Amino acid sequence: MKYLKTYNQLLEKKTKIQPFINIFLTLPKSVDYRIIEWMIENWGSIFKRSPYGFSYYSAEKTWDYTKDKLLRLSDHWNFYSKATADKVHCKLDKPIENNEFWTIARYDKENGIYNEILSYPYNETKENRNKSLEILKKYKQEIGKDFDYTQLNKNSKMLKKYIENDDLYVKVLYYNLGEFVEELYGKVNRLKGQKLSFQDENDETQTFNHTSFTKSEMYFYDSDNKLIYHKKRNGKIN
Numbered sequence: 001m002k003y004l005k006t007y008n009q010l011l012e013k014k015t016k017i018q019p020f021i022n023i024f025l026t027l028p029k030s031v032d033y034r035i036i037e038w039m040i041e042n043w044g045s046i047f048k049r050s051p052y053g054f055s056y057y058s059a060e061k062t063w064d065y066t067k068d069k070l071l072r073l074s075d076h077w078n079f080y081s082k083a084t085a086d087k088v089h090c091k092l093d094k095p096i097e098n099n100e101f102w103t104i105a106r107y108d109k110e111n112g113i114y115n116e117i118l119s120y121p122y123n124e125t126k127e128n129r130n131k132s133l134e135i136l137k138k139y140k141q142e143i144g145k146d147f148d149y150t151q152l153n154k155n156s157k158m159l160k161k162y163i164e165n166d167d168l169y170v171k172v173l174y175y176n177l178g179e180f181v182e183e184l185y186g187k188v189n190r191l192k193g194q195k196l197s198f199q200d201e202n203d204e205t206q207t208f209n210h211t212s213f214t215k216s217e218m219y220f221y222d223s224d225n226k227l228i229y230h231k232k233r234n235g236k237i238n
Contacts, residue, residue: 014143023047024136028054031102032120033131035073038104040139043071055090063089068109075102075122077114090114155229156191156237159220162228163188169225170198172208173217175233188220194236 020040026049027036048057058071063081076099077092091113092105101121105114162168168188174181184206186198196208196218208216218231231237 017139017143019047021136021140023049023056024132024139026054027056027132029129029132030075030122030124031073031132032123033128033135035102035104035118035120036132036135038118039073040135066107066109068107070107071104071117072107072114073102073104075099077103077105092116159188159191159229159237162220162222163191167223168228169221169223170196171219171221172196172206173233174208174212175215175217191237 020043024036044058046058048060049055050057050061053076055072055074055076059067061067061070072090074090077090077096079089079098080087081089092103093113093115096103096116096119101119103119104117106117107114159168168191170186170188172184174184184198184200186200186206188196188198189205190197194210194213196213198206200206214234214236216231217233219227220229220231221227229237
């Protein structure tokens with residue numbers, strides 16, 4: 001099996017899938033599961049929901065600007081807005097009953113219209129919802145598919161080996177509420193999960209637990225002052 005090699009690759013995959021999952025959770029129950037299937041296969045990773053109602057776009061859109069080839073999912077087309085009462089918005093290339101069909105269409109900038117790709121009538125049955133949820137469940141599983149989870153603790157185990165050999169030092173840049181507070185340096189005594197304790201230059205024990213650990217930027221060195229690992233702010237040791 002070909003695994004994703006790094007935790008960053010897993011996160012990259014998640015950032016492509018998670019936006020769709022977030023949008024899926026806002027879709028009305030009347031959207032047919034076949035539309036959801038098409039969106040997964042063809043839509044891409046960028047989803048924008050209109051602040052005015054249940055319309056979804058594959059790119060940023062304003063009243064005055066629509067990107068060429070933009071995709072739109074909606075149940076209303078050919079309408080006038082209060083903001084621009086004299087202008088028809090979202091012109092579709094075919095007549096359709098508004099508020100009865102969910103339609104996906106692609107914008108043709110040259111002609112100023114949307115070309116229909118597929119349409120399905122409202123489907124608010126229990127069977128449809130169950131199929132939709134099953135699709136979501138399967139899609140969620142794609143986030144971690146083919147990832148070697150033993151990689152997650154690779155760096156943590158490596159750092160602990162240095163502690164066992166009495167050879168791990170840390171420089172901590174501590175932030176609070178986004179503001180830099182202080183810089184500390186010392187020899188690491190203990191590292192467990194997202195917890196750290198070390199003896200500072202005044203031989204006092206400094207402890208960083210969970211929240212303070214996450215907020216801090218950390219540089220781990222060996223006794224030769226060689227940088228071993230760099231943990232960024234708002235990050236974890238994987």
